[in-house]
Amino acid sequence: MKKYIYLLLLLTACQSPRQAFEAGEYDKAFKKALDRFEHNQGDPELRTLMRRSAEQILQREHDLRDQLYASDDPADWAEALDRNADLQEQLSPALPYLQSTLQFELDGLQSEYQRTRPLIYQAYLDRGRQRMLEFDTTGRKSTAQAAYFDFRHAEEYAGNSVEASLDSLLKAARKGGTLQARVELDPPFFYRFDTERALDHLAGPAGDFYQLSYNLNPAEADCVIRINFSDLDVDEWEDSSQEHYTEQVVTGYDTERDTSGNTYEVPVHEEVSGTVSYITHHKRASLSVSVNIINQSGQCTMSGCSFSDQVEARDEQIEISGDTRAIPSHITETHFSDLPDDDDLAEELIDALARRVVGCLR
Incomplete structure (x- = not known):
């Protein structure tokens, strides 16, 4: 199966400009023909495929832009303008090879672009002003908010001819929508x-x-x-474990004599044992917060949230019993130190939950 997929990808990658054109993949056919023509100038078939692909792309994009321009929404006009800019960028690299047929089309696209920008600006500006008039009548802050974004979009398409009143319109819409x-x-x-x-x-x-x-x-x-916080919940407990060790130690020496009558000392070993007890003291604090929103004016769109968190501290004591000679040298006795008090744990939790509340509301 993997081999089949690999071969399919390989065949797709090796697809010729003509194969792409005949499959209706005009963007791919145009790019492939352009890339090959740049390395093999003069090939009449590649030039023809490049031109025919460009014609198909221009027709498709012309139809799509016409549909968008027919809309009453300036956002659709803006989308058409973006498609215009993308189309110019896509086709411009072929201009040196198709100048006689492509220059006219690119000039037309640029002219359309220049005409459309101020129309989009004016449409957003007019709609924003109309919405502000509606806000003045109804007091609906969502209408002023929508007007604010209209003015923001108008600003994007104003170019160098921004009206002096646009800044004041933005301020008025923000104030009205707050x-x-x-x-x-x-x-x-x-x-x-x-x-x-x-x-x-x-x-x-x-x-x-x-x-x-x-x-x-x-x-x-x-x-x-x-914003409602719960009471601090604190839980404390201990758990313990033990490890047992044994070791052979020298407790003395016996004197022995060899067959020649010479004496020598032999160490006497004894097995000793010891125990290491680990006692862990745990302290866990938990806290929760809920943020509830009351829509008092009927215009509030905020959403509530809730969070909970916990923090745990622990401390360990080590006790040694039995014969210490059996205990590994790296183990030593320790005693409990002080665990954080409730106030310290509460402060840590409150700070953590407060950050999440701010993130929820801001």
Whole structure:
């Protein structure tokens, strides 16, 4: 199966310009003919394939752009303009070889490009102004938001002829589209200071059209953001394990005599044993937070979120019993040190959860 796929890819890669053209793959045929013609100038078949492929591409793109220009949405006109620019970039490398037939088409594309840009600019500008008039009548902030993006798009296509009023229109649309959000914080009872500190910088602009504030009058709020923390949950436990060791040690010497009457000493060995006990003290703290959104004005589009996190600390004590001579030299007794207190663990959790809340709302 792999061999078949490899052969299929190989055949596709070796496809000639004519084969690509006959298969209706005009972009591929044009590129292949162009690449080969550059290394083999004068080949009349390649020149013909290049020209015929270019004609097919021009017709296809002309039809697609006509459909897009027929739309009432300037975004479709912008897509047609992008296709125009891409088409010019695709065909321009063949101009030295097809100048008699291609220059006219490329000039036409460039002329179309120059005519269309100001039309797109004006269409976005007009639609944005119309939406701002609608906002003034209805007060719907989503309409002002849409107008803001219209003016932004108009700015993209304005070129060097940006109207002096466009900047003021952008500011007015942003101001009209901005939703006000009141933040209400319910911190853990013993950690109010830490929670308020961690979320102090939450107030301010959020996203494109939200302004977050702790002190906003409830009557002025489009959204009410209620941030509720759970109480800190702390769990402590111990677990232990043991390792046993034995070792042959020299406890003395016996004197013995060989057959010649000479004496010598022989070490006396004894097996000793010892035990190493490992006691691990664990402390785990967990905390959760929920962010609930109340759509007070009917225009709030924010979404709530919830997070939980935990942090664990551990400490180990090593106890040695039995004969220490059986214990490997790298093992020594240790005693428990102090584990972090609840306040330290709570502060770490609050900071971590606060970052996630900010990421959710900003």
